Amino acid sequence: MRKISLALVCYFLLFFTFCSQPERAPEEVRVRLATDPETLSPVSYSNAGALQIINLLFQSLLSADLATNEIKPFLAESMPTIERQDSITLFTYEIREEAEWTNGSPVTAEDVAFTLKVAKAPLLNNEGLKPQLEFIRDIRIDAANPRRFTFVCAGYAPEMELLTGDFFILPAYLFDPENLLQHIQVADLSKEHSKLENDEKLKAFAAKFNSPEYGRDPNLLQGSGGYTLENWENGKNLTLTRKKDWWGNNTSNTQHLTANPQRVSFQVIPDITTALLALKNRQLDVLEGIPAAEFDQLKQQEAFLKDYALHTPDAYEFIYAGINTRSPKFSDKLTRQAIAHLLDAKSVMKASHHNYAKLTAGLIPPSVSEYYHKELAPYSFNIEKAATLLKTAGWSREADGWYKTIHGKREQLSIEAIYRAGSSSHENAAIILQQNAAKLNIPVQVQGMEGSLLASKSKQHEFEIFYRSLSGNPFAFNFKPLLHTGYAGVGGINYTGFGTAESDSILNQISTTVTSKAEMANLLKRLQEIMHEEAAFIPMYYIKERVAIHRRFTNTKVSGLSPNYDVSAFTLKEEE
Amino acid sequence: MKQVWISIKQLWRDKFGFRLALAYLMLLLLLVIILPWLPLPYNPNHLDVQHAYLAPFTERAMAAGHPLGTDSLGRDLLANLLYGARTAFLVSFPVMLLTTLLGVTLGTVAGFLGDRGLVLPSHRLILYLVGVVALLYYGLYLPFQVYQLELSVTYAGISSGFLAGLLLLLWGLLEVIRRWFTFLQAPFRLPVDMIVMRTTEAITSIPRFVLILVLASFIPPSLPLLMLLLVLSDWPSSARLARAEMLRIKQLPYFEAAQSIGNKPFQLVWRHALPNLAGPVLVAFTFGLGGLLALESTLSFLNIGVPSTLVSWGRTISSIRSNTSAWWLVALPGSFLSLTVLALYTCSYHFTQIFTTRSR
Numbered sequence: 001m002r003k004i005s006l007a008l009v010c011y012f013l014l015f016f017t018f019c020s021q022p023e024r025a026p027e028e029v030r031v032r033l034a035t036d037p038e039t040l041s042p043v044s045y046s047n048a049g050a051l052q053i054i055n056l057l058f059q060s061l062l063s064a065d066l067a068t069n070e071i072k073p074f075l076a077e078s079m080p081t082i083e084r085q086d087s088i089t090l091f092t093y094e095i096r097e098e099a100e101w102t103n104g105s106p107v108t109a110e111d112v113a114f115t116l117k118v119a120k121a122p123l124l125n126n127e128g129l130k131p132q133l134e135f136i137r138d139i140r141i142d143a144a145n146p147r148r149f150t151f152v153c154a155g156y157a158p159e160m161e162l163l164t165g166d167f168f169i170l171p172a173y174l175f176d177p178e179n180l181l182q183h184i185q186v187a188d189l190s191k192e193h194s195k196l197e198n199d200e201k202l203k204a205f206a207a208k209f210n211s212p213e214y215g216r217d218p219n220l221l222q223g224s225g226g227y228t229l230e231n232w233e234n235g236k237n238l239t240l241t242r243k244k245d246w247w248g249n250n251t252s253n254t255q256h257l258t259a260n261p262q263r264v265s266f267q268v269i270p271d272i273t274t275a276l277l278a279l280k281n282r283q284l285d286v287l288e289g290i291p292a293a294e295f296d297q298l299k300q301q302e303a304f305l306k307d308y309a310l311h312t313p314d315a316y317e318f319i320y321a322g323i324n325t326r327s328p329k330f331s332d333k334l335t336r337q338a339i340a341h342l343l344d345a346k347s348v349m350k351a352s353h354h355n356y357a358k359l360t361a362g363l364i365p366p367s368v369s370e371y372y373h374k375e376l377a378p379y380s381f382n383i384e385k386a387a388t389l390l391k392t393a394g395w396s397r398e399a400d401g402w403y404k405t406i407h408g409k410r411e412q413l414s415i416e417a418i419y420r421a422g423s424s425s426h427e428n429a430a431i432i433l434q435q436n437a438a439k440l441n442i443p444v445q446v447q448g449m450e451g452s453l454l455a456s457k458s459k460q461h462e463f464e465i466f467y468r469s470l471s472g473n474p475f476a477f478n479f480k481p482l483l484h485t486g487y488a489g490v491g492g493i494n495y496t497g498f499g500t501a502e503s504d505s506i507l508n509q510i511s512t513t514v515t516s517k518a519e520m521a522n523l524l525k526r527l528q529e530i531m532h533e534e535a536a537f538i539p540m541y542y543i544k545e546r547v548a549i550h551r552r553f554t555n556t557k558v559s560g561l562s563p564n565y566d567v568s569a570f571t572l573k574e575e576e
Numbered sequence: 577m578k579q580v581w582i583s584i585k586q587l588w589r590d591k592f593g594f595r596l597a598l599a600y601l602m603l604l605l606l607l608v609i610i611l612p613w614l615p616l617p618y619n620p621n622h623l624d625v626q627h628a629y630l631a632p633f634t635e636r637a638m639a640a641g642h643p644l645g646t647d648s649l650g651r652d653l654l655a656n657l658l659y660g661a662r663t664a665f666l667v668s669f670p671v672m673l674l675t676t677l678l679g680v681t682l683g684t685v686a687g688f689l690g691d692r693g694l695v696l697p698s699h700r701l702i703l704y705l706v707g708v709v710a711l712l713y714y715g716l717y718l719p720f721q722v723y724q725l726e727l728s729v730t731y732a733g734i735s736s737g738f739l740a741g742l743l744l745l746l747w748g749l750l751e752v753i754r755r756w757f758t759f760l761q762a763p764f765r766l767p768v769d770m771i772v773m774r775t776t777e778a779i780t781s782i783p784r785f786v787l788i789l790v791l792a793s794f795i796p797p798s799l800p801l802l803m804l805l806l807v808l809s810d811w812p813s814s815a816r817l818a819r820a821e822m823l824r825i826k827q828l829p830y831f832e833a834a835q836s837i838g839n840k841p842f843q844l845v846w847r848h849a850l851p852n853l854a855g856p857v858l859v860a861f862t863f864g865l866g867g868l869l870a871l872e873s874t875l876s877f878l879n880i881g882v883p884s885t886l887v888s889w890g891r892t893i894s895s896i897r898s899n900t901s902a903w904w905l906v907a908l909p910g911s912f913l914s915l916t917v918l919a920l921y922t923c924s925y926h927f928t929q930i931f932t933t934r935s936r
Contacts, residue, residue, distance in 0.1 A: 293902070350625055351648065447796050448797070450794075
């Protein structure tokens with residue numbers, strides 16, 4: 001009996017050794033992934049987590065350096081030269097001489113041409129990338145220099161410079177070893193597609209390219225980036241390993257090209273509470289999107305702060321309220337201004353983000369001081385002012401609410417505020433509006449709804465007020481699709497119907513003729529003034545990200561740009 | 577029914593657990609009823625953003641008038657606990673009542689009539705089938721549309737008049753043509769049992785959560801809609817129980833005797849079967865009530881299918897997700913929820929014990 005007990009104890013000891021955490025290399029960085037990527041295809045990825053991983057495997061010509069929040073050349077030797085000719089614009093690039101694929105062959109203009117074909121060809125899963133590159137009509141490869149090429153683009157817009165370089169370059173030798181796309185010209189893809197849809201070689205390539213292997217197979221997912229995919233366990237983790245003698249480490253004057261950690265391990269943890277627990281147990285090195293209240297708690301824990309550094313970079317994401325100007329009740333800007341005075345962005349910010357946010361009067365981030373309109377004051381919570389504005393707008397206060405005769409019909413001022421169910425900050429904003437409006441006897445119906453229903457209602461203009469978030473970057477300020485009346489029809493993304501002749505003219509100028517920063521600043525400031533006065537699209541506040549990073553790493557490049565840090569730059573601190 | 581009342585009184589006398597559970601439930605019910613007259617300092621949806629996440633009985637909480645603390649928006653926990661209890665009862669009680677009513681009616685009819693018990697002339701069956709479809713369209717759908725589009729009540733009146741006219745016309749037409757087509761007078765045995773059982777199988781094969789999720793994706797969430805959905809998806813269990821009990825009662829000697837002396841079907845069911853069914857139905861009712869309480873809290877926690885302004889224990893518990901150190905947001909409503917469900921299950925357990933003994 002004693003022998004059996006001893007054997008049992010030994011067995012359990014052996015069993016529990018398998019339950020312990022596996023040993024990990026000191027240079028390994030553990031990052032949380034909120035959702036398992038559906039695919040890692042550089043052409044058809046679908047979420048931010050996938051983009052972060054693909055950024056470590058593949059490279060684009062230009063990309064953002066999170067250390068400086070500037071666009072810098074990555075695969076390209078330098079920023080492109082731009083030449084405008086009548087209705088077209090030419091962007092000329094040269095690929096770095098050292099740039100090479102995993103097999104040691106150089107990255108050439110032919111690879112860029114191949115990538116363009118994949119992005120623009122019919123039959124392929126490229127719906128995400130195709131519209132983004134629609135303006136690139138052709139590519140001209142320099143006969144004397146296989147690394148030099150010119151994009152021929154239709155028209156001109158300031159953001160084109162970034163867009164011509166902001167897509168992952170694919171290795172033609174690996175993705176199309178049979179040269180199935182070689183006979184197709186990029187220029188042909190800008191024309192009618194019907195002929196190409198019957199092309200046998202293209203069909204054969206599409207059958208292969210659209211298969212799941214092109215988004216999962218470690219042998220195919222090999223770009224010019226510093227890492228290769230080592231292991232991917234669905235719903236558990238995904239590991240990348242640094243390439244030996246990666247070309248980016250041998251180039252001079254390219255501090256932004258990095259592949260420092262030996263391994264990067266992405267842990268799939270959908271629930272933020274579980275992720276926080278993993279962080280507190282030192283099982284994660286990086287965690288972003290920490291809830292504000294939890295972040296405040298972490299700031300108080302000395303033991304935690306000994307191991308982790310907490311960061312709050314200014315993100316480029318803002319919360320805004322949209323009022324449907326097409327609704328007869330809200331067609332008068334004074335009524336909309338009155339509602340803006342009831343939104344109480346300050347309280348929403350406090351309740352949802354514990355002040356890890358910045359109030360804004362316009363849709364330009366306050367951190368971009370050159371374009372942000374500092375003299376404009378954000379709408380503050382003011383009941384008296386709201387009541388005065390409503391009276392001026394023709395509403396009369398009665399015992400049970402506010403009434404006005406619109407188009408011969410007596411209407412009561414009531415509001416239906418909608419938002420995406422599950423978004424606590426939007427829900428808080430709607431509930432705070434409800435309470436504030438109740439003080440003026442304005443009934444507000446608050447309704448959270450499923451994301452696709454909200455999107456459909458917004459597109460069909462079947463809403464009164466909605467709350468949404470928008471994220472952007474500090475590189476392009478072309479808001480034409482969002483605010484121009486040309487996009488205010490059913491299906492367009494100018495959901496609120498905002499727009500005046502002057503704002504349309506400003507948006508047209510910004511997207512076509514602006515050349516200097518000073519001119520851009522003037523136009524953007526005037527646009528913010530018009531938006532503030534019209535009060536249809538009301539930005540409330542820009543959020544600050546909340547990130548925790550283990551202190552054993554330095555050079556973390558914490559930034560407001562997603563994903564808020566550059567894991568490839570992480571460097572182990574030297575032992576003191 | 578008298579027997580059921582006697583059984584409850586006996587349980588109250590003999591079983592301490594039952595007494596405790598019932599006393600707790602009665603107290604909670606009383607609180608819910610007198611809630612509007614209680615001098616609560618805040619209403620449950622009052623926001624006090626300056627005092628968010630106050631821990632209970634702390635100096636700040638007491639000074640701000642929130643003795644049990646607050647949630648992420650500074651809503652008073654005490655008010656939310658009490659009003660949450662009201663919502664829990666307001667949702668689960670009517671839903672369970674309607675569910676039981678519908679389930680017991682259909683189950684009893686299915687058990688009593690079986691597949692061969694209901695014989696109708698074919699022309700009458702046609703009239704009923706067309707009548708049901710017409711009733712649903714002209715009697716329910718069109719008046720509902722009139723209400724939704726805020727049209728004049730006259731339109732609803734026209735719709736109802738048209739329905740009555742249509743049914744009269746159909747009845748007259750069938751009465752005339754059945755004389756020419758004799759097959760319309762042939763008796764038709766309606767397989768009631770099969771229809772009810774296949775319907776229960778079809779409904780139970782759809783997971784309720786999936787149904788609620790799908791509906792929430794295109795219909796705005798509302799309490800009446802949720803309650804309707806719960807009734808329509810929950811009646812099969814009561815129907816199955818009632819059918820099984822009815823089949824058992826049908827075989828009992830007293831029931832056969834009642835049949836043999838010429839009691840009409842309605843009398844047989846109402847006077848002789850239903851009183852015998854009351855015990856098991858009461859067990860299922862209390863058990864189902866507990867399940868519905870938990871379901872309502874789960875849906876509020878997930879914010880699926882219920883309006884976000886609905887005061888609920890589940891909603892309060894969900895606030896913990898943005899601040900895991902706010903233990904009071906789980907501990908207090910969670911305890912209330914657990915205790916209430918436990919009390920209901922305890923009652924159900926004792927009812928089962930006593931009715932099983934009696935049916936032996």
